[in-house]
Amino acid sequence: MNANASSASDVLHTGEFTFSDANFREIAQIAKAEAGIDLPPSKATLVYSRLAKRLRALGIKTFSDYCATVREDDDERDSMIAALTTNVTRFFREPHHFEHLRTQIISPLADSARRGKRIRLWSAACSTGQEPYSMALTVLSVIPDAASLDIRILATDLNPHVVARGRAGCYQKDELKDVPANLRARWFQSVPGDNRGVMMQIADEVRALVSFRELNLMGSWPFSGPFDAIFCRNVVIYFDRETQSTIWSRLTRLLDARGALYIGHSERISGPANALLSPDGITSYRKRGAAS
Numbered sequence: 001m002n003a004n005a006s007s008a009s010d011v012l013h014t015g016e017f018t019f020s021d022a023n024f025r026e027i028a029q030i031a032k033a034e035a036g037i038d039l040p041p042s043k044a045t046l047v048y049s050r051l052a053k054r055l056r057a058l059g060i061k062t063f064s065d066y067c068a069t070v071r072e073d074d075d076e077r078d079s080m081i082a083a084l085t086t087n088v089t090r091f092f093r094e095p096h097h098f099e100h101l102r103t104q105i106i107s108p109l110a111d112s113a114r115r116g117k118r119i120r121l122w123s124a125a126c127s128t129g130q131e132p133y134s135m136a137l138t139v140l141s142v143i144p145d146a147a148s149l150d151i152r153i154l155a156t157d158l159n160p161h162v163v164a165r166g167r168a169g170c171y172q173k174d175e176l177k178d179v180p181a182n183l184r185a186r187w188f189q190s191v192p193g194d195n196r197g198v199m200m201q202i203a204d205e206v207r208a209l210v211s212f213r214e215l216n217l218m219g220s221w222p223f224s225g226p227f228d229a230i231f232c233r234n235v236v237i238y239f240d241r242e243t244q245s246t247i248w249s250r251l252t253r254l255l256d257a258r259g260a261l262y263i264g265h266s267e268r269i270s271g272p273a274n275a276l277l278s279p280d281g282i283t284s285y286r287k288r289g290a291a292s
Contacts, residue, residue: 017055019048023063027051027080030070035081035158036218038240050083082159085238089127091134091178097231097262098138100284105229105260106142113143119151120225124217124232124251126155129166129210130175131231133202136209137183147208154223156215167212169202176200217247225254233283234264245271252276258290 010021027047028039039047051066058076060066070077092098106119113119121139123132132155139146139153157163170191176184187206193199215221217235230251236244251261252273263269263283277285 015048015052017048017052017061017063019044019063023067026067027070030077031081031084034077034218035085035216035238036240036243037081037084037238038243039084047084051080054079054083078158078160082161085159088234089130091130091176092180093131093134093178094233094262094265094283095178096282097233097284098134100260100262100281101135101229102138102142104280106139109228110143113146113149113151116150119149120227121153121229122227122231122254123153123155124215124230125235126157126163126166126212127159128162129155129169129212130171131155131233132166132210132212133169133206134179135229135231136206137179137187139209140187140206141183147205151209153210154227155210155212158214158216160214163212163214166210169207170199171202173198173200218243221250221254223254226256227254227259228256229260229262230255231262233262234267236267237264241270245273248273252287255287257287259287261285 024039024041024044024047028043031037031039051063054076055061055063055066058066058069060069070080101121109117109119119139121132121135123135126132132153135153136146139151143149143151155163155166157166170193172193176188179188187203188200189203190198191201232247232251236247239247248269249272255261260280261277261284263285265283267283269277269285276287278288280286
């Protein structure tokens with residue numbers, strides 16, 4: 001039997017599309033190789049439901065044909081990875097992180113920034129931009145003229161579609177519900193929308209602080225830091241333990257001596273980074289010796 005054939009014994013799903021164990025294993029191997037995503041057999045139903053939408057969109061009739069497409073088409077491979085990851089985000093998600101950023105990182109650096117000190121922040125899985133813009137709004141709440149200083153936020157994600165939306169900085173009104181009223185009034189303006197109606201666009205001064213780039217955390221990182229703060233939240237949950245440890249170590253190496261690393265509420269620091277970081281609040285970490 002070839003790799004794309006299915007027998008009755010290896011069929012995992014018989015709904016709209018037949019989904020075999022061989023199909024699942026090939027998709028899991030590609031996801032692991034391309035993005036470090038770990039897909040155990042228990043995720044087979046999730047994989048089917050996420051990718052069935054891609055088959056419908058492309059007019060592909062079988063998962064075997066879809067796997068063949070992914071093998072040959074780099075763009076569809078990227079779309080597959082994007083479909084398998086969850087871009088759940090909102091402004092000021094886990095607000096304690098932004099309070100820590102404001103009080104423990106930005107406020108102590110404000111005077112130095114006005115004297116020309118370089119400040120760099122990184123949103124390592126920026127999705128559609130709410131996280132890095134929340135970081136920017138936090139900076140502006142302390143340093144209103146931040147865009148004229150040497151303060152920049154790097155926003156990266158492996159999904160080019162969400163990066164493009166983040167760069168545009170346009171959101172529906174209900175997406176701004178967690179933005180404090182004073183910041184919403186100061187930094188957002190209404191613009192004509194598409195079929196979803198009027199949209200709210202973040203001000204140029206905020207967008208000027210943020211640079212959006214496509215980046216696969218499993219690949220090379222074309223920058224050397226140091227960063228005063230890194231947000232890498234709800235990302236490593238997709239990776240196996242070895243890959244998680246590697247990512248934590250790479251992030252830690254890019255932190256400034258007094259920088260902070262913010263992670264998701266369900267994540268834990270592991271591997272060599274454990275010896276270098278210490279908790280400094282809820283899922284906030286500083287290099288040992290630097291925590292307040």
